[in-house]
Amino acid sequence: MGLPDYKNYQCTRHFLDRLDERISVPASQAKEWANRVLEHAELYVKNPDKSEVWQFKQIQIVINANSHRLISVWIDSEPGFEKRTTNPEIQSVIKKDLFQMKGRVQQRTARKVVDLFQENAVLYRKIANMRNHRNLSEYELQADQNNVAIQEELQRCDNLVEEIDDRLG
CATH class of the missing domain: 3.30.2310 (YaeB-like fold)
Structure with missing residues (x-):
């Protein structure tokens, strides 16, 4: 095997x-x-x-x-897989794994969001210190894209955590 x-x-x-x-x-x-x-x-x-x-x-x-x-x-998500398991030891292992997965999802999201915030901080620093406004729209566009990515990442995390919480009961 x-x-x-x-x-x-x-x-x-x-x-x-x-x-x-x-x-x-x-x-x-x-x-x-x-x-x-x-x-x-x-x-x-x-x-x-x-x-x-x-x-x-x-x-x-x-x-x-x-x-x-x-x-x-x-x-391969087969509906009701977790709920079919009646053995308390198996249920305990599944709950433990789901709880750990929830932590990993939150950590991964935090790392991605921090990276995007740091990138935005650099962009905003450049905007604040500009002498000419040649690259202003480029910096603003990138910062806006980062803000959208932050919102999407937070929403994705919320959805996953909510699903995990539903399965944890």
């Missing part, structure tokens, strides 16, 4: 982005996380283009067996 030679697979940028976005596992922990999943995964789909989908529980990972690359990842 498990993907043969799983330790030799490399994470693509797309895989890292989807892992962070969909499962809230940062890039620094991606390889270790993928190894734990792929060690127990089973072949789910084998495509003619040499890509394969391996599944462990609800997690599906797309790989390229020829290049030994991890391509993408998602959770």
